[in-house]
Amino acid sequence: MSSTALHVVTGKGGTGKTTVAVALALALAGRGQRVLVCEVEGRQGIAQLLDVAPLPYEERRVASGLGGGEVFALAIDAESALLEYLDMFYRLGRAGKALDKFGVIDFATTIAPGVRDVLLTGKVYEIARRRGEKKDTGPQYDAIVIDAPPTGRITRFLNVSTEVAGLAKVGPIRRQSDSVTAMMRSDSTRVHLVTVLEEMPVQETLDGIAELTAAELPVGHVVVNLVRDALLDEAAASAIDEGSLDAEAVGAVLSSAGLDGSTATTLVAEGRGHLERQALQAAQRALLAESDARTAELPLLDGVDLGSLLDLAGRLREQGVA
Amino acid sequence: MSPSKSRTAPAAGRPRSQGRVVASRDAAGHLDVDALIHDRSVRIIVCCGSGGVGKTTTSAALAMRAADAGRGVCVLTIDPARRLAQSMGLTELDNTPRAVAGAGADGGSLDAMMLDMKRTFDEVVESHATPEKAAQILNNPFYQALSSSFAGTQEYMAMEKLGQLHGQDEWDLIVVDTPPSRSALDFLDAPERLSSMLDGRFIKLLLAPAKGPARLLSAGFGLVTGAINKILGAQVLSDVQTFVAAFDTLFGGFRQRAEATYALLQAPGTAFLVVASPEPAAMREASYFVERLAGDRMPLAGLVVNRVHDDVTDGIELDEARAAARRLRGAGETETQVAELLDVHVERLITAAREQRERDGFARAHPGVPQVPVTALSTDVHDLEGLRRIGDLLARTGTPQG
Numbered sequence: 001m002s003s004t005a006l007h008v009v010t011g012k013g014g015t016g017k018t019t020v021a022v023a024l025a026l027a028l029a030g031r032g033q034r035v036l037v038c039e040v041e042g043r044q045g046i047a048q049l050l051d052v053a054p055l056p057y058e059e060r061r062v063a064s065g066l067g068g069g070e071v072f073a074l075a076i077d078a079e080s081a082l083l084e085y086l087d088m089f090y091r092l093g094r095a096g097k098a099l100d101k102f103g104v105i106d107f108a109t110t111i112a113p114g115v116r117d118v119l120l121t122g123k124v125y126e127i128a129r130r131r132g133e134k135k136d137t138g139p140q141y142d143a144i145v146i147d148a149p150p151t152g153r154i155t156r157f158l159n160v161s162t163e164v165a166g167l168a169k170v171g172p173i174r175r176q177s178d179s180v181t182a183m184m185r186s187d188s189t190r191v192h193l194v195t196v197l198e199e200m201p202v203q204e205t206l207d208g209i210a211e212l213t214a215a216e217l218p219v220g221h222v223v224v225n226l227v228r229d230a231l232l233d234e235a236a237a238s239a240i241d242e243g244s245l246d247a248e249a250v251g252a253v254l255s256s257a258g259l260d261g262s263t264a265t266t267l268v269a270e271g272r273g274h275l276e277r278q279a280l281q282a283a284q285r286a287l288l289a290e291s292d293a294r295t296a297e298l299p300l301l302d303g304v305d306l307g308s309l310l311d312l313a314g315r316l317r318e319q320g321v322a
Numbered sequence: 323m324s325p326s327k328s329r330t331a332p333a334a335g336r337p338r339s340q341g342r343v344v345a346s347r348d349a350a351g352h353l354d355v356d357a358l359i360h361d362r363s364v365r366i367i368v369c370c371g372s373g374g375v376g377k378t379t380t381s382a383a384l385a386m387r388a389a390d391a392g393r394g395v396c397v398l399t400i401d402p403a404r405r406l407a408q409s410m411g412l413t414e415l416d417n418t419p420r421a422v423a424g425a426g427a428d429g430g431s432l433d434a435m436m437l438d439m440k441r442t443f444d445e446v447v448e449s450h451a452t453p454e455k456a457a458q459i460l461n462n463p464f465y466q467a468l469s470s471s472f473a474g475t476q477e478y479m480a481m482e483k484l485g486q487l488h489g490q491d492e493w494d495l496i497v498v499d500t501p502p503s504r505s506a507l508d509f510l511d512a513p514e515r516l517s518s519m520l521d522g523r524f525i526k527l528l529l530a531p532a533k534g535p536a537r538l539l540s541a542g543f544g545l546v547t548g549a550i551n552k553i554l555g556a557q558v559l560s561d562v563q564t565f566v567a568a569f570d571t572l573f574g575g576f577r578q579r580a581e582a583t584y585a586l587l588q589a590p591g592t593a594f595l596v597v598a599s600p601e602p603a604a605m606r607e608a609s610y611f612v613e614r615l616a617g618d619r620m621p622l623a624g625l626v627v628n629r630v631h632d633d634v635t636d637g638i639e640l641d642e643a644r645a646a647a648r649r650l651r652g653a654g655e656t657e658t659q660v661a662e663l664l665d666v667h668v669e670r671l672i673t674a675a676r677e678q679r680e681r682d683g684f685a686r687a688h689p690g691v692p693q694v695p696v697t698a699l700s701t702d703v704h705d706l707e708g709l710r711r712i713g714d715l716l717a718r719t720g721t722p723q724g
Contacts, residue, residue, distance in 0.1 A: 013373025013502060014599060045603065150373060150502075152401075164467075171558070199702040200403050201374075231666050236659040245659050253660040257646050263637040267663045274666045276700050302672055304602075 003188045004128040005143040007220065010154040010208065011194030012201040016225040018045035019304055020194045021147040023312035027322035029069030030313055033142035036127060037062075038074040040120045041149060046073050049304065057081075059127075066310075072141075074127075081119040088126075118160045118173060121180045128183060151193060151208040158184045158191070159215045190220030192321065193293075197224060197284040209291055221321045222293045224285070226300040230278050232271060240271050296321045343690050344593050344621045348718065353624035353692035356717045359388040359495070364593050366488065366496050366586070367623070371597035372607040373502035376628040378402045379703050379712060380597050380696075381499040382410065385432055386706065387713035388495050392428035396493040398483060400437050400476065400501045405704035410434045417441045419487070424706050433493065439479040443469040446482060450572050459568045464561040476501045477511075478580070485583040510584070510618055593623040598684075600627055600677035600695075605684050612688050624692040626716065627681055631673045631698050638664070640671045694718065 007024055011017040018039070025037035036059060039046050044054045050062050055075035063071040130140040149157045156163055161181040164173060183189065191212055195205040205222060212219050232240070239245035251264035288295055296319035301308045316322050344364075348354040358364060369381045378399050385397035396419050402412065410422045410432075417438040425432035447465075448456045459465050469475060480501060487496050586592065594615055598608035608625060615622050638646070647664035650657040681693060696715045703709055714720025 014375060014601065014604060018603075048603075048606070173558075203403070228669075231669060232659075232662045235655070236662045239659055245656070245663075249656060250660050250663060253650065253657055254646075257650055257657075259638060259642065259646055266637045267660075267667055270666050270670055271663045273700070280700060302676060 004139040004141050006189040007145045008148045008191040010148045010151050012151050012204045015194045015196050017194045018147050020223050021145050023309050025071045025145045027313035027316040028143045029071045030067040032068040034070050035143045036072045036141045037145040039147040040076050076123045078116045078119045081123045117157050118177045125180045151204050155211045155215050185216050192220040194223045196226045197281040202284045222295045224297045227297045342621045347692045353694040365591040368498045368594045370500040375597050375599045375604050377597045378499045381497050383709045383712035385497040386709040389426040389430040389432035392430040393495045394493050395495045396433045397497045399499045409705045439476045440470045442479040462565045464565040481583045595623050597626045599629040600680045605680045627695045629698040630695040643668050
């Protein structure tokens with residue numbers, strides 16, 4: 001029987017992790033899949049992006065009619081996950097409430113190290129193992145996309161069994177975290193890293209790939225986001241470099257076109273700035289190419305709405321991420 | 323706001339104030355960074371903001387500029403990029419401020435340090451417990467996990483370190499970078515969370531077998547420990563119990579110092595800078611920070627908007643540039659090249675307009691909070707000169723090119 005594919009989307013803060021996670025979910029749905037996209041950091045980034053009401057601890061359909069697929073969304077929080085877990089496995093209706101009253105829920109979810117991550121990933125594990133309503137219809141979801149914690153924390157987040165190893169050597173938490181880690185390391189999981197073509201995010205991405213690989217976690221695509229297109233072709237670039245396309249030459253063309261020729265100096269300076277940024281992008285792209293990871297690129301768009309998310313989804317499909 | 327946030331946010335029950343804005347504006351209405359760092363009554367500047375907005379660079383650049391202006395400065399960074407750390411001589415993580423060579427003028431100086439949260443925690447334990455008790459705590463598995471991997475430890479320890487540095491009284495200005503917390507201002511919650519953990523019934527019950535009358539061991543407690551044993555395994559509970567018992571004597575001191583640091587942050591002499599980039603998500607976070615600081619009555623200096631691409635919008639207007647590019651393209655070699663330059667200009671105008679919308683939106687929501695835009699440099703900062711350039715941009719005395 002086929003299993004649920006798991007796409008974990010991480011990235012440095014500010015690179016557009018949530019946007020890529022949602023676009024990826026839409027891309028998979030566009031292939032006719034039933035997809036769940038979840039967030040685990042209590043930011044409500046998915047809801048804000050899709051312009052829907054804040055997501056509860058309950059799967060909600062947020063998009064449908066895209067090539068037959070559907071997208072559901074869920075905000076996972078550790079407190080709800082713990083109470084649900086207690087109820088599901090221990091029928092701790094009354095004890096669960098007592099635990100809350102004694103401050104144990106707070107303790108377990110905010111102070112006890114590693115437990116929070118086990119609860120968050122444990123919920124994903126539970127959903128991934130669910131079957132559809134009819135017998136032998138396969139999994140309830142074809143794919144789950146996680147808008148995961150940032151690159152600096154991702155290995156720790158996915159490698160929960162190592163995290164709790166020092167703490168819990170036996171017992172259900174240990175068993176649970178071992179099962180979660182096994183799923184994260186399996187063939188059905190891919191960890192995608194979102195980056196932009198700047199020094200720090202690229203370095204963090206390369207470090208992240210090394211860390212994930214060392215922890216035997218499967219690296220998927222590096223999604224290069226917010227790429228600025230080259231607007232000057234080679235001829236224009238070398239003309240600016242050589243100085244033949246200078247303020248005088250540009251000014252003459254502008255004047256003949258009925259524009260203010262005195263703005264030529266600004267235009268040439270802007271052109272140089274653009275070439276400089278393109279060169280920096282190229283240098284960072286080359287650094288990424290040195291790693292073995294497959295890459296996909298997404299352009300910088302002017303604002304994000306459903307239309308542009310679908311545009312990004314299409315590009316992720318074309319480049320084989322979905 | 324998520325249930326988890328509202329559950330731990332202590333500000334919710336406190337009266338909302340308008341927020342104290344402590345900084346001045348320059349003639350153009352921007353946040354006057356130089357006035358802030360030249361004000362000798364300002365002893366602590368805290369930079370906060372979401373991840374990836376250049377908070378660490380802003381902290382380092384401010385500290386550098388203050389040192390160059392004659393102040394004795396210490397900058398506490400949390401997780402600097404490798405090359406930025408190297409540029410300040412921070413090659414090893416030794417948890418002690420070190421002088422930065424080449425920084426400071428007019429009698430000013432700059433010391434810098436990176437926070438080592440585990441070592442800070444260990445030092446607190448070692449300096450407040452007997453050697454035997456300290457060894458017992460340091461070897462406890464629960465303590466080891468708590469001090470090295472618990473996400474909130476960094477926030478607690480940043481507060482602890484700030485309190486220590488302030489107590490040393492060696493610097494007349496301390497600039498603090500804050501951890502890129504998932505929930506914005508977790509470090510403000512540190513005293514509150516310590517208190518609630520201390521006063522929590524759970525901890526009291528855990529301690530009860532060791533020191534309390536047996537009647538505390540109610541049926542409820544049996545239910546609770548039973549459940550915990552089921553879920554975590556009995557060994558975890560006994561580790562936690564041993565840890566809590568050993569740590570009990572330290573708790574009071576911890577809470578006291580955390581509360582003192584919290585009061586220090588509220589006091590005159592402290593200024594908060596919120597750092598953002600002109601993107602919707604970062605600006606939303608910035609709004610949340612400003613509101614949260616007001617809720618906690620923390621003194622706010624203003625908003626630093628980093629990575630502003632195009633602060634200047636001179637030259638040909640958008641529609642005209644678009645139309646001209648259409649006309650010129652294909653009309654000849656030079657004409658086509660000029661059309662491409664116009665494309666670059668159009669892109670720049672669009673970016674500038676988008677970023678301006680974000681900044682205007684913030685200004686409308688928080689009219690009392692001065693902003694300063696910092697133009698994006700084309701490369702990351704990896705030397706002291708780079709920090710000085712950022713300092714010039716922050717104080718609006720420099721241009722990105724020069």
